[in-house]
Amino acid sequence: MATPSPARPMKPLASSASFDAERVRRDFPILERSINGRPLVYLDSAASSQRPIAVLRAIETYETHSHANVHRGVHALSQAATEAFEGARERVRQFINARSTREIVFVRGTTEAINLVAQAYGRPRFKPGDEILITGLEHHANIVPWQMLCEQTGCTLKVAPIDSRGELVLDDCLRLLSPRTALVAVAQVSNALGTVLPVKRIVDAAHAVGAVVLVDGAQAIPHSEVDVRGLGCDFYAFSGHKMYGPTGIGVLYGREQLLTAMPPWQGGGDMILTVSFEQTTYNDLPWKFEAGTPNISGAVGLAAAMDYIEGLGIANIAAHEQKLLALATTQLERIPGLKIIGTAAHKAAVVSFTLEGVHPHDLGTILDHEGVAIRTGHHCAMPVMTFFGIPATARASFGCYNTDKDIAALVAALGKAREVFG
Amino acid sequence: MDLKELYRDVILDHNRNPRNFGRVDPADAHADGHNPLCGDRLTVSLRMNGDLIEDVRFDGKGCAISTASASMMTEAVKGKSRNAVADLFGKVHSVLTQQDAAADPALGKLAALTGVREFPARVKCATLCWHTLNAALDRGTATVSTE
Numbered sequence: 192m193a194t195p196s197p198a199r200p201m202k203p204l205a206s207s208a209s210f211d212a213e214r215v216r217r218d219f220p221i222l223e224r225s226i227n228g229r230p231l232v233y234l235d236s237a238a239s240s241q242r243p244i245a246v247l248r249a250i251e252t253y254e255t256h257s258h259a260n261v262h263r264g265v266h267a268l269s270q271a272a273t274e275a276f277e278g279a280r281e282r283v284r285q286f287i288n289a290r291s292t293r294e295i296v297f298v299r300g301t302t303e304a305i306n307l308v309a310q311a312y313g314r315p316r317f318k319p320g321d322e323i324l325i326t327g328l329e330h331h332a333n334i335v336p337w338q339m340l341c342e343q344t345g346c347t348l349k350v351a352p353i354d355s356r357g358e359l360v361l362d363d364c365l366r367l368l369s370p371r372t373a374l375v376a377v378a379q380v381s382n383a384l385g386t387v388l389p390v391k392r393i394v395d396a397a398h399a400v401g402a403v404v405l406v407d408g409a410q411a412i413p414h415s416e417v418d419v420r421g422l423g424c425d426f427y428a429f430s431g432h433k434m435y436g437p438t439g440i441g442v443l444y445g446r447e448q449l450l451t452a453m454p455p456w457q458g459g460g461d462m463i464l465t466v467s468f469e470q471t472t473y474n475d476l477p478w479k480f481e482a483g484t485p486n487i488s489g490a491v492g493l494a495a496a497m498d499y500i501e502g503l504g505i506a507n508i509a510a511h512e513q514k515l516l517a518l519a520t521t522q523l524e525r526i527p528g529l530k531i532i533g534t535a536a537h538k539a540a541v542v543s544f545t546l547e548g549v550h551p552h553d554l555g556t557i558l559d560h561e562g563v564a565i566r567t568g569h570h571c572a573m574p575v576m577t578f579f580g581i582p583a584t585a586r587a588s589f590g591c592y593n594t595d596k597d598i599a600a601l602v603a604a605l606g607k608a609r610e611v612f613g
Numbered sequence: 614m615d616l617k618e619l620y621r622d623v624i625l626d627h628n629r630n631p632r633n634f635g636r637v638d639p640a641d642a643h644a645d646g647h648n649p650l651c652g653d654r655l656t657v658s659l660r661m662n663g664d665l666i667e668d669v670r671f672d673g674k675g676c677a678i679s680t681a682s683a684s685m686m687t688e689a690v691k692g693k694s695r696n697a698v699a700d701l702f703g704k705v706h707s708v709l710t711q712q713d714a715a716a717d718p719a720l721g722k723l724a725a726l727t728g729v730r731e732f733p734a735r736v737k738c739a740t741l742c743w744h745t746l747n748a749a750l751d752r753g754t755a756t757v758s759t760e
Contacts, residue, residue: 548629549677550676550680551651551676552651552653552676552678552735552738553620553676553678556616556734556735557616560616567651568650568652569651569652573652576652582651582652582653582654583651611616611620612620612677
């Protein structure tokens with residue numbers, strides 16, 4: 192699912208035989224835990240992935256040896272903290288192949304990144320008659336900020352439809368683009384169903400009508416190489432905690448030209464150059480959008496997570512997860528009464544399903560009793576559930592540390608659910 | 614924690630064959646309940662005879678705990694006064710939330726919900742129908758939420 196980029200040639204795929212998931216598991220201390228007396232089987236990485244020891248150590252080392260406030264003070268620790276924080280920004284720039292660190296804004300997560308764009312890009316510009324186009328697959332974080340913006344500016348929200356397999360109906364999506372379209376906001380991977388969207392095509396078509404494009408990359412970046420220049424998007428948002436990094440840290444990538452033209456979002460320290468009671472001048476990019484003391488250790492942890500991913504090789508991780516996805520799909524399809532929701536041709540490591548006669552919430556409790564952690568509910572994508580006419584699904588999602596044994600445990604636990612419910 | 618404590622036979626039975634499922638028509642009052650955590654929705658409708666609940670039914674989609682709780686609730690409150698319903702809900706709430714609360718004999722079948730207290734994430738599933746019933750009794754028509 193990685194998009195080949197003219198700016199960065201595709202690396203040759205390493206043999207996935209070299210990927211040793213059992214060895215990878217040893218990097219994640221939490222996986223040694225037991226739950227309800229059974230070994231933890233963690234199948235909820237799409238909600239939040241676990242952290243490898245390398246990330247935990249990087250945070251601990253920073254906090255133990257280098258912490259002070261950033262961008263202030265001449266003392267040694269403040270300089271060390273600033274170097275760590277700005278070093279993490281450069282790490283992020285490399286990881287997503289942005290042109291400049293001026294384009295990398297640290298935020299709390301994907302949700303905050305999207306809200307920042309809605310309020311600092313959309314709110315001053317959009318007016319009645321302008322349209323924002325999203326898809327029927329979006330997470331609430333890529334719906335509600337735009338609805339709020341529509342209320343504030345009088346612009347209109349349009350939704351591109353999905354089909355019964357959970358695929359975006361691309362023709363209909365492209366048909367909804369017009370000169371009225373001011374912004375397109377689209378997930379690269381659906382969190383509820385795992386569908387991979389043809390984001391590059393959408394970006395090109397949106398640019399052809401003069402719209403800017405925000406890509407919600409929260410579910411894509413743990414599973415695929417992300418090259419923002421190759422993709423050509425204007426904004427790209429993601430969270431640290433879904434890619435083996437900490438919570439409370441995420442990134443908004445924005446093209447420099449757009450970020451430069453945007454007013455600040457929040458005001459405060461660090462985002463200013465000079466302040467008087469008459470007038471304040473704002474800081475340069477990217478600090479203009481980083482009011483207040485940032486999540487320094489979070490940024491350090493995120494950079495370590497990126498090192499970790501590159502150490503394993505994102506192509507190796509993706510190949511491993513695709514094998515798990517194929518195995519899980521085959522095994523689950525054999526269970527009588529089990530229906531997989533979301534059967535798109537291209538999916539990331541997510542299987543959403545229902546089991547006839549057992550509500551997803553009951554499944555979640557029974558699986559937890561067996562040590563198997565899955566997500567149940569609407570996955571912050573209620574319109575997707577409404578489309579399929581169901582209140583909720585059970586969702587198993589995979590990361591680099593999952594193995595065939597985890598899928599066997601899932602299948603066995605589903606058998607237990609059938610046993611309880613008869 | 615034993616799953617059989619949560620999913621007792623009487624709960625599984627009421628989940629499979631919910632009693633009083635549907636709508637009272639005509640109804641004197643109805644209310645919608647919503648549990649945003651799991652997306653469950655249910656409607657309670659009722660007809661009064663003075664201070665007594667003459668008929669009560671529920672419909673909607675929910676998990677086994679929420680469906681069984683609603684089903685058993687409708688059986689338990691039919692023919693009861695508002696005060697008697699409030700008293701019964703108090704007893705249900707106690708066994709759902711207090712670890713040492715003994716099941717009052719007045720609970721009857723509802724005592725089967727005692728096991729839910731071992732699963733704190735599921736207590737709201739069991740109380741949704743009661744909050745919805747109270748909303749119908751209090752305000753005629755309303756929507757309540759567990760959040």
